[in-house]
Amino acid sequence: MYHLGFGQDDLGSPPPTLALLSGDPQRASQIAQDYLQEGRLLSENRGLKSYLGKLSNNRPILSATSGMGAPSLSIVVNELVQLGIETIIRVGTCGSIQEYVPVGSIVITRAALCRQGAANDIAPIEYPAAADPFLTVRLVEAARELGIEHYLGITASVDTFYEGQERTDSANPYLIRRLQGITREYRRLNVLNYEMECGTLLKMAGVYGFAAACVCGVVAQRTAGEGVIVGEKEVAVQRAIAVAIRAAENVD
Ligand SMILES: O=P(O)(O)O[C@H]1O[C@H](CO)[C@@H](O)[C@H]1O
Numbered sequence: 001m002y003h004l005g006f007g008q009d010d011l012g013s014p015p016p017t018l019a020l021l022s023g024d025p026q027r028a029s030q031i032a033q034d035y036l037q038e039g040r041l042l043s044e045n046r047g048l049k050s051y052l053g054k055l056s057n058n059r060p061i062l063s064a065t066s067g068m069g070a071p072s073l074s075i076v077v078n079e080l081v082q083l084g085i086e087t088i089i090r091v092g093t094c095g096s097i098q099e100y101v102p103v104g105s106i107v108i109t110r111a112a113l114c115r116q117g118a119a120n121d122i123a124p125i126e127y128p129a130a131a132d133p134f135l136t137v138r139l140v141e142a143a144r145e146l147g148i149e150h151y152l153g154i155t156a157s158v159d160t161f162y163e164g165q166e167r168t169d170s171a172n173p174y175l176i177r178r179l180q181g182i183t184r185e186y187r188r189l190n191v192l193n194y195e196m197e198c199g200t201l202l203k204m205a206g207v208y209g210f211a212a213a214c215v216c217g218v219v220a221q222r223t224a225g226e227g228v229i230v231g232e233k234e235v236a237v238q239r240a241i242a243v244a245i246r247a248a249e250n251v252d
């Protein structure tokens with residue numbers, strides 16, 4: 001595969017049909033090293049690290065990198081599906097929009113408000129960005145079993161970390177009118193969190209015919225400020241990974 005940098009022949013027998021997909025290549029490594037058996041690097045191309053390993057039930061699994069944002073994710077997901085991947089769990093980070101969703105907890109997406117340009121190349125804007133219900137229930141069950149504080153709900157997937165998530169403490173303090181007040185509006189609409197890949201992933205799943213779901217560790221609390229709470233990020237990420245791994249182990 002041109003962008004992933006590996007192909008069918010690298011995947012062994014039986015090949016994996018399941019992938020965990022992280023925005024951050026470091027997280028893809030962490031999953032392979034700390035949570036998979038026999039994890040080995042398949043490729044590192046354009047910063048996209050991909051690992052092959054096994055779950056505790058011996059099932060093969062990929063730990064891959066989407067990169068940040070929907071355009072990069074769309075390329076990676078397309079190539080993963082060409083390689084036979086049938087189930088994708090995004091393991092991400094996010095910013096909370098609701099006061100009751102604290103930093104350190106996790107958000108499991110049941111559907112996404114998809115404000116992403118790349119998704120419009122794949123399906124009409126009205127096309128639903130819905131998570132696979134069975135996979136999503138697996139994530140919720142995993143969080144319950146592991147005793148991890150979790151919230152199930154709607155995620156806002158947008159194209160920019162700063163302007164699109166209504167951040168003004170950045171190189172661009174000016175927000176165009178349609179983004180001024182958008183976080184408050186989403187809060188009122190019961191949207192739980194902001195991130196940058198899930199909506200496009202879920203639309204691709206509907207169109208291509210694979211199962212997808214998303215779990216994100218909360219690293220920012222947008223009712224309190226704009227910044228990422230770096231000191232609590234690792235805990236949030238580890239919780240999201242643990243839940244994704246447990247859910248993956250229970251996929252049929
Ligand atoms: O931590 P990851 O998976 O990259 O996810 C979130 O973090 C990045 C922004 O900091 C975006 O990709 C966003 O979706």
Ligand SMILES: O=c1cc[nH]c(=O)[nH]1
Pocket residue numbers: 093094095096161165194195196219220228
């Ligand atoms: O606030 C945040 C934190 C992580 N990722 C995002 O997209 N937004």
